Structure formats: C-alpha cells, structure tokens
Amino acid sequence: MLIHRLIVRKTKPEIEIIRDISFNHKGLSLIVDNTSDSAKDSGNNVGKTTVVKIIDLCLGAKSVRSLYFDVDTKSENHEIREFLMEHKVEAELILVDPNKKKKSSIVRQLFNRGKRIIDSIEFTQEEFWGKLKLLLFDLDEHNPTLRQLIPKFVRVDNITSENMIKYLGNTTSNDTYDSIYLFLFRIIKNDLLSKKDTLSANLKEVETKIRLLQHDENISSLDILEQRKQLIDSDLVELSTKRKNLDYMETYKEELKNKRNIINSINEVEAEMQMLQFEIKQITVNIEKLENEKSNINHSQISYIYNEAKAYIGTVNKTFEDLLLFHNKMIQNRIDFVKDQLTIKEKRYTELEYGRDTLLEQNKNLTIDLLDEGLLEELNSINQKIEALVLEKGAINQTIKILTSAETLKDNLTNDIKQISQQMDSNNINDIIGKFNVYFSDYCEKLYGEKYLFVYNSKWKEQNKFPVSLDLFKGNVGTGMKKGIIVAFDLAYIKFAEEMSIVSPRFVIHDKLENTHINQLRTIFELSRDINGQYIVPILRERVDKIESALIEECKVLELSKDEKFFKV
Incomplete structure (x- = not known):
C-alpha cells in the first residue's frame, strides 16, 4: 500500500478543506518548514510533525491528544484543541494498492471520541485495527498486532526514531519482538506465528506465577515442600502411636x-x-x-x-x-x-x-x-498436634499440586514452542535474511563507507539474548550514525518486501532528521529514489538549503511556515 492523499477538513458548521496533500508515489516526499532565519521565528509549532501524527492516527494510533499536547514541555495547545473540537475536524487518508489499482479511504475524526471509518463503514477501535492489519499486511491472525507493526513504518516519536530494531522500547518483551521479525521477514507461516506468540504469552504468565509462588517464604520449592511433607508424615506416625497407647479410651x-x-x-x-x-x-x-x-x-x-x-x-x-x-x-x-x-x-x-x-x-x-487429669491433658495435647499437622500437610499438598501443575504447564508450553521453532529451517532463515542484507549492507556502505549485517538468532531464547542484532564487518555504531542506519534499514526493507512479494506498507515516514549530517541527508535522498515506494520526511528548510533546490522543489508536497501553519490557526 502507498499513501496517495491526506485530506484534512472541517465538518462544522460546513465542510471546508484545510489541507489536501498529494504524496509522490515513488521516492521522496518532503514536508518543508520554510521558517525564516529570524531568531524570533521557530519551526517547532508550524505543524510539519502534525502531518506525520495525523497519518499515524489514521493508521491506528490511539490518542488525538498528541496533536495538541507536547510531551517534552507537558503543555497543551488549547487553541488547537478547541479548534479541532469546535469544527469537528477529520482526516481522510487515501491509500492505493499499486498492483491492484485499488484505493481505500480511512477517516479518523480528530477530536475526543471521534469515529474511525474505513471505506464508509464505521468501526470500533479493535475492529479498526483488525481491518487495517488485513489491509496493510494481509494478516488476520491475532499476533503480531497492528500497533506493534506500524511504528516500524511510521517513526514519529523519540523511541521509534532512535531505535532501529527495538523500536517499541525496552518494555516490550523479547518474545514479542521475535514474533514481529518472524512476521516481517515471513520466516514461518502466519498461523504458526500467531500460535507461537500466544503460547509465549501464556508461558510468560506461568513463569511469573511460579516465581511469585517461590518467593513466598512458606513455599520455597517443590523439593523443600516434599521434605517438609515427609517430616510431617513421620511426626503423625509417632503421635498416632502415642495416642493408641493411652488404653483407657475404650474403658471410659x-x-x-x-x-x-x-x-x-x-x-x-x-x-x-x-x-x-x-x-x-x-x-x-x-x-x-x-x-x-x-x-x-x-x-x-x-x-x-x-x-x-x-x-x-x-x-x-x-x-x-x-x-x-x-x-x-x-x-x-x-x-x-x-x-x-x-x-x-x-x-x-x-x-x-x-x-x-x-x-x-x-x-x-x-x-x-x-480419670487421671494428666492423661487427659496429654491426650488433648496429642489430638491438637495431630490436627495442626494434618492441616499443614493439607496445605502443603495443595501447594505441591499448584506448583506441579504450573511446572507441567510450563514444560508443555515450552515443548509446543520448541516444536514450532523446529519448523524454522536455519538455512532458509539465512537465505531470507541474506536477501535483505544485500540491500541493507549496500545502503550502509553508501552512507558511511561501512557494511552492516542484520542477523536473526534462532537460538536466542536458549542463549538468553535478543532475537535480532546488528553485526559489522568493521567499526562500531556511533550515536551520530543511528539515524542513517535506521533509514538504511527501513528503505532496505521496502526493497526486500518487493522482491519477496510480501504484503506490507510501501512507505516509510521518518521524523526528527534535523541532526543528520548534510552529507548523509543528501545520500538518503538519493537512496530514496532507488526504492519502489515512498520515503516521507518532514524537515526544516535550513537543513536542506545546501541540497539542490530543484530536487527539493520536485519532492516537496507541502510547505509550512510561521504565517502558513498546518491548521491555519
């Protein structure tokens, strides 16, 4: 799918187009902030990032609050918020399938409790995500989810913009990342992948339950519980024998x-x-x-x-x-x-x-x-001890049952996951990832003169490592190179997906490229011409003023400034 147009309009008191942006179907699409060099002017509030955020909302992002709330300053633009609500502003994202020549319309109302509509049909949030996932990835399985996949293609915040492979942040589990990359590279079938993800989630729950049980000072481990149970059985035999020796019981x-x-x-x-x-x-x-x-x-x-x-x-x-x-x-x-x-x-x-x-x-x-009062007291004491031990034994038996059941379930889940993993042919994985690395290493070399390799580790779980990694022929990845490597990765994936006939977005949107060196920016723009897809970038005019003006004008799809802000307010 390609992004054909983005239309933003008022619907109250009457329909009025605010923006109608047509994107280039191939190569670079620039959203240029033409803020002047005046110290009083700033490009931070004209709305170039707003375009990306609106596209992200149309692709399933949850909260419209991102359009008027600044996370860094914790401040809210009340004027924009009231504008969106008062005029019931909505966005329509039109996607096009270049192979089927088919267009799809996605409407997202940009105010609280706004509707989500695809091809004139309204959906709940969950239904909306499911429909989009089918439309963009041809995936109707539960896992991975839409919002685990889209941030790889629309890098709008600091986490997604600054992390190539851990683009959802460190809070996301390794199992989830494994499922994402297995899907993106189509290493195993979708139904098996979804089943593996579900099994992994269940396994994580069981492991958490076992850890919580074992952290209880009264539980420890199965071995300790079994030893405690044997000791109780021994005490019960001894006490029962003592009680039988009190032979006055039958007499009285x-x-x-x-x-x-x-x-x-x-x-x-x-x-x-x-x-x-x-x-x-x-x-x-x-x-x-x-x-x-x-x-x-x-x-x-x-x-x-x-x-x-x-x-x-x-x-x-x-x-x-x-x-x-x-x-x-x-x-x-x-x-x-x-x-x-x-x-x-x-x-x-x-x-x-x-x-x-x-x-x-x-x-x-x-x-x-x-009766001898001493014997009665002894009998009573023995009975109380026996009763207490029986209760303790019952509690231990119940705990052993819970732990044994959890351990058995853990073993079963682990075996099921292992059986699915065994269906992944290591040679086939290397072939698939190798095809991707042809483009990735080439782009990295053009950007930095060094070749990088993307690697999938099929034994990551046994080795307690992250499922994928970045290996180099030489050198190390510095912080200043991150942006360029991420661009190389995302553009290479578009080339790879086309070669492998993988259904996925044929667009990449990157925000926050201002810190990238001009030499790399020029190379990135040249690389984007090589892909049969879209590279959409909001950027300050002053960051590209040394690049050929003809190229900028050719690729520019929207120009904003202090006097021409996105919402025109």
Whole structure:
C-alpha cells in the first residue's frame, strides 16, 4: 500500500478543506518548514510533525491528544484543541494498492471520541485495527498486532526514531519482538506465528506465577515442600502411636460420650436462654414505650385531626372524648398482648434455667472426672498436634499440586514452542535474511563507507539474548550514525518486501532528521529514489538549503511556515 492523499477538513458548521496533500508515489516526499532565519521565528509549532501524527492516527494510533499536547514541555495547545473540537475536524487518508489499482479511504475524526471509518463503514477501535492489519499486511491472525507493526513504518516519536530494531522500547518483551521479525521477514507461516506468540504469552504468565509462588517464604520449592511433607508424615506416625497407647479410651468411652453430649446440651440451653434474655428485655422496653404513649398523648394533635375530619365530613357521630378513649383502648390492647408474650417467655426461661441446672449436676456426677487429669491433658495435647499437622500437610499438598501443575504447564508450553521453532529451517532463515542484507549492507556502505549485517538468532531464547542484532564487518555504531542506519534499514526493507512479494506498507515516514549530517541527508535522498515506494520526511528548510533546490522543489508536497501553519490557526 502507498499513501496517495491526506485530506484534512472541517465538518462544522460546513465542510471546508484545510489541507489536501498529494504524496509522490515513488521516492521522496518532503514536508518543508520554510521558517525564516529570524531568531524570533521557530519551526517547532508550524505543524510539519502534525502531518506525520495525523497519518499515524489514521493508521491506528490511539490518542488525538498528541496533536495538541507536547510531551517534552507537558503543555497543551488549547487553541488547537478547541479548534479541532469546535469544527469537528477529520482526516481522510487515501491509500492505493499499486498492483491492484485499488484505493481505500480511512477517516479518523480528530477530536475526543471521534469515529474511525474505513471505506464508509464505521468501526470500533479493535475492529479498526483488525481491518487495517488485513489491509496493510494481509494478516488476520491475532499476533503480531497492528500497533506493534506500524511504528516500524511510521517513526514519529523519540523511541521509534532512535531505535532501529527495538523500536517499541525496552518494555516490550523479547518474545514479542521475535514474533514481529518472524512476521516481517515471513520466516514461518502466519498461523504458526500467531500460535507461537500466544503460547509465549501464556508461558510468560506461568513463569511469573511460579516465581511469585517461590518467593513466598512458606513455599520455597517443590523439593523443600516434599521434605517438609515427609517430616510431617513421620511426626503423625509417632503421635498416632502415642495416642493408641493411652488404653483407657475404650474403658471410659461411654462416659466420654455422655459427658460430651451433656456439655453440648448445656451449650444449647444457655444459647436459648441468652436469646430469651434479649427478647424479654426488648419486650419490657416496648411496654414502657406503650405506657408512655398512653399517658403522654398529644391532645392538641388528635383534636386537630378530629376537627379537620369534622370539617370535611360534616356531622361526626363520635365526640372528641370518644376518640381519646378509643386511642387509649387501642394502646392498652397492644400492652396486654405484649405482656402475654412476656409471661410466655419468662416461663420458658425458668424452665430452661431449671433444665440447665439439672444438666450441670449430671455433668458434675459423671465418673469421667475420676480419670487421671494428666492423661487427659496429654491426650488433648496429642489430638491438637495431630490436627495442626494434618492441616499443614493439607496445605502443603495443595501447594505441591499448584506448583506441579504450573511446572507441567510450563514444560508443555515450552515443548509446543520448541516444536514450532523446529519448523524454522536455519538455512532458509539465512537465505531470507541474506536477501535483505544485500540491500541493507549496500545502503550502509553508501552512507558511511561501512557494511552492516542484520542477523536473526534462532537460538536466542536458549542463549538468553535478543532475537535480532546488528553485526559489522568493521567499526562500531556511533550515536551520530543511528539515524542513517535506521533509514538504511527501513528503505532496505521496502526493497526486500518487493522482491519477496510480501504484503506490507510501501512507505516509510521518518521524523526528527534535523541532526543528520548534510552529507548523509543528501545520500538518503538519493537512496530514496532507488526504492519502489515512498520515503516521507518532514524537515526544516535550513537543513536542506545546501541540497539542490530543484530536487527539493520536485519532492516537496507541502510547505509550512510561521504565517502558513498546518491548521491555519
């Protein structure tokens, strides 16, 4: 896919085109900041980077806030924010497939909660990503994701602009990077790649779970748990033997049973007595409240109600005094009922109290009390120790089960990943990467006079290394060369993808090339003419003023300045 046009327009109060940019389908497309040499002028706010950010938003970037928020200064351009919201500004990115001669329209509304539309169909964010991934990469598997792939082609922030191979930053796992490069170079089939990525994610979760378990001071490792379990089993055998040697158990079995039953009965009776005490107390309080209601009746309030009723009805058969008598009678009826309940519960409490005293006497007279108290204490101590050990053993068994299950799952996942990895032919990998290195090393030599090699390490996991690396024939990579090496890598990939008929974006967008030496800039512009794709660059005019003006004018697709900012505000 190539970028054909970018149209940015207001939709409120009426449709009005702000920018309509047509990109060169082959070679270099420059977005030039023509800020003057005046010290008062600055190219930082005219909007050259805004073009790249809008394209990135149309290709699935999440937040439109990047258009008006400066990460470095932590400041927000309220004028731009209000402009986008007030006029409901939207961007339309038109892509073209040069092989199929087919165009696709991607619309992204540039305000909070704006819509995402592809070919007139609105999508949720997840659906939008899925549709774009299919459109740009012909990939309908879950992994790698769209936003893991696009930053390789649209390098808009510091991380993506300054890192050739770790372009998502160091927080992204090595497994994810492995999946990305296996996909980009089509080293294994997409379905196997997605399965491998899913298995790797599951393996990482299991390994994290095992580490967390082993960091628990009560768990340690399977070996320690097994040893602790053996020690507990030995203690249980010893304690069980001691308990069997206490031979009075059978002799006093019936007495022990009776004593246990009586104690249980005493506990039940006392529990019911406690509840009755609470209920008796509550009933007594209610009786006092009702008596108080009868003696402190609000005559004026009842009189008011009586007179109001009389005013509405007319003739009332009952006098006010009759009403007072009725009211007091109703309260007295409630008092009498509650007192009856009180009598019943007090009677029941007396019965329970008598029953409890009887049980206490029975308990006192049981012959079990004649047992040797020392033996009883020993028996009780042994039983408590056995119970504690059984509980500890149960916890250890459960932990062993969890750890064993996790270790088994880890082994299974590792084997599944290994089986997929074994399907990758080392010779085939070297052939594929070798084809890429033909272009990559050539571009590096033209830029810096040194040849670099991109290498995939199929045994990176066993060696605990990063999946891919940059090797040199000679010399080292200095910080000043990073930008040029990244350009060489991305342009070489376009050439490689074309040769291998790989479906992927045929465009590369690089921001922040200002620090690149003019000699390398000139070479980069020349290299971009060699690719059958697009190299899109926003740049200050003063950085290219030593390059042939005819080339700049030929490649320029948009020119901005202090007086001609991107949004024209």
